[in-house]
Amino acid sequence: MEKDVRVIEVKRSIFENNDQDAARLRAELKEKKVFLLNLMSSPGAGKTTTLLALARALKGRLKMGVMEADIDSAVDAEKMLEAGVKAIQIHTGGMCHLDADMTRQGLYEFGMDGAELIVLENVGNLVCPAEFDTGAVRNMTILSVPEGDDKPLKYPLMYEKCDLLVVNKTDVMPYFDFDRQRMEQYARQRNPKIDILYISAKNGEGIDALADWIVAKANEWRA
Amino acid sequence: MEKDVRVIEVKRSIFENNDQDAARLRAELKEKKVFLLNLMSSPGAGKTTTLLALARALKGRLKMGVMEADIDSAVDAEKMLEAGVKAIQIHTGGMCHLDADMTRQGLYEFGMDGAELIVLENVGNLVCPAEFDTGAVRNMTILSVPEGDDKPLKYPLMYEKCDLLVVNKTDVMPYFDFDRQRMEQYARQRNPKIDILYISAKNGEGIDALADWIVAKANEWRA
Numbered sequence: 001m002e003k004d005v006r007v008i009e010v011k012r013s014i015f016e017n018n019d020q021d022a023a024r025l026r027a028e029l030k031e032k033k034v035f036l037l038n039l040m041s042s043p044g045a046g047k048t049t050t051l052l053a054l055a056r057a058l059k060g061r062l063k064m065g066v067m068e069a070d071i072d073s074a075v076d077a078e079k080m081l082e083a084g085v086k087a088i089q090i091h092t093g094g095m096c097h098l099d100a101d102m103t104r105q106g107l108y109e110f111g112m113d114g115a116e117l118i119v120l121e122n123v124g125n126l127v128c129p130a131e132f133d134t135g136a137v138r139n140m141t142i143l144s145v146p147e148g149d150d151k152p153l154k155y156p157l158m159y160e161k162c163d164l165l166v167v168n169k170t171d172v173m174p175y176f177d178f179d180r181q182r183m184e185q186y187a188r189q190r191n192p193k194i195d196i197l198y199i200s201a202k203n204g205e206g207i208d209a210l211a212d213w214i215v216a217k218a219n220e221w222r223a
Numbered sequence: 224m225e226k227d228v229r230v231i232e233v234k235r236s237i238f239e240n241n242d243q244d245a246a247r248l249r250a251e252l253k254e255k256k257v258f259l260l261n262l263m264s265s266p267g268a269g270k271t272t273t274l275l276a277l278a279r280a281l282k283g284r285l286k287m288g289v290m291e292a293d294i295d296s297a298v299d300a301e302k303m304l305e306a307g308v309k310a311i312q313i314h315t316g317g318m319c320h321l322d323a324d325m326t327r328q329g330l331y332e333f334g335m336d337g338a339e340l341i342v343l344e345n346v347g348n349l350v351c352p353a354e355f356d357t358g359a360v361r362n363m364t365i366l367s368v369p370e371g372d373d374k375p376l377k378y379p380l381m382y383e384k385c386d387l388l389v390v391n392k393t394d395v396m397p398y399f400d401f402d403r404q405r406m407e408q409y410a411r412q413r414n415p416k417i418d419i420l421y422i423s424a425k426n427g428e429g430i431d432a433l434a435d436w437i438v439a440k441a442n443e444w445r446a
Contacts, residue, residue: 042266043349043378044370071350073376094380096319096350124377126266127294127319127348146369146392147267153296154347155266157317169369172398 004081005074007089008109010102018132022100025107025135034115035218036107038136040158042151043124045144046168048076049201050210051119055085057211062218063116067106069098069123076121086110097128100135117218126155130162137221140164145176149183152190159190163217164197166210171200227304228297230312231332233325241355245323248330248358257338258441259330261359263381265374266347268367269391271299272424273433274342278308280434285441286339290329292321292346299344309333320351323358340441349378353385360444363387368399372406375413382413386440387420389433394423 029036041047051066058064065086068076071094080087090106092098103120110118120136122129141162143151146169152159165187187194199206252259264270274289281287288309291299294317303310313329315321326343333341343359345352364385366374369392375382388410410417420436422429
C-alpha cells in the first residue's frame, strides 16, 4: 500500500520571521479561496479517525483534502486514500511541529487549485505545534476523554491558540473519570472564546455538528 | 494546596554539548548512588497515576521521590505530596522537554543526599523529550491503550531511546482496538532490546512487576 502514498519530505524553513510568512500564506489561501484547517492534538487522540468520519459527513457539502504530517510512517495517509480522500503524507525529518513554510511546501505539492477545504493534520504533540503559526485559517485541537480533564491546565498555549476544541471518544466516557464542567472551565480560563464540541469519531456522535462548524467557517472564508 | 508545592522555574541550559553534560550528571548520580529514572509519554497516558501506584508498591523496598516537569500548573506535584511522596514541581518556561542541565537544576533543589530513586516525570510529549539526554540512568515510556497500537511507527526515537515500555490502561482494553502483538512488533522494530510490561495503574494490575523491574535496575546501579 505504501507505494501509492505521495510522501513529501519537507525542509527546514529558511524564513526567520514565521509570523510574517504565515500571514503571506494566509493571503494566498484567501485569494485561492482555500480554507486551511490546522488540526492538533496529543498522539492517539483520534485525529485521523475524526477526519475519516468528517469526510463522510462533508460529502456533497465541501471538497476535503488532507495533508498528514508525521515524523515517520505513512499509515495515516494510507487510511485516507483507502477511504477515497485526497491525501499526501508529509515527513518532518524529526521535527516536532510544522511552520508556515513547511506547510507551504506541503500545499504546493498537494495542489491548491480548486481545493475547498484542506486539513493539515499536524504532528501529534500538545506543545510545539501551538508555538508556530502554520498559515492556517483556523486552528482546532482534539482532546480525547482518556487523556483526562486537566490538559488545558498543563498545556496552556494549545488552548489559547485554538478556535475549536473537540472532545473525542465520548463513547468511553463511562470508563474514565472525566469531568466535563471542570475541563470546560479550565479551557475557558485559557481562552474564553473557544468553541467546544463533543464527538465520538468511532460511533459518529456529534460529527454532523462538527461538519456544520467547519462548513460555516469555510463559507465565511471563501465568500 | 498550591502554596505547599515547591515550584522550580528552570532556566534554559547554558551548555552547548548536552550529551557531555548528561554524562557528567550521570557520573555524579553514580557517585551519590542515586538512581534517576526519566519517565516520558504522551499527555494523559497515566504517568502520575502510575507513579502513585508505584509509590505504594515500592514502600519499604526503595525510597522514591518525584520531580514533576510541566509547562504550567502544579497539579501533579500536589497529588504526589498528598500521597506522602517527596515531590517538587519543575516549570520549563514553555519548553517542550528537559535537558541535562535543567534536570540538574531540579535535582539540586530536590536534594540528592540520601535519595535512592528519583523519577523525573518529563513533559508529556512523544517527540522532543526523546531528543535530549537528561542524564537519567534509565529511560521509560508509557503508552496507554487508548492511544493505539501504531505509536512506535510514528514516534520512532521515543522507542529507540527507552529501556522499558509500559503499556498502561489495560483495564479498558476491551473498549479499544489495540493489537498487542502488532504493537510489540512495531516497538521491537525500533528497539529489539526494549522491555515491555503491561499495567493498569487504576486497578493495580502489573504494578508489582514494574516495581520489581525498577528495584532490579536501581540495585544494579547503586551496588
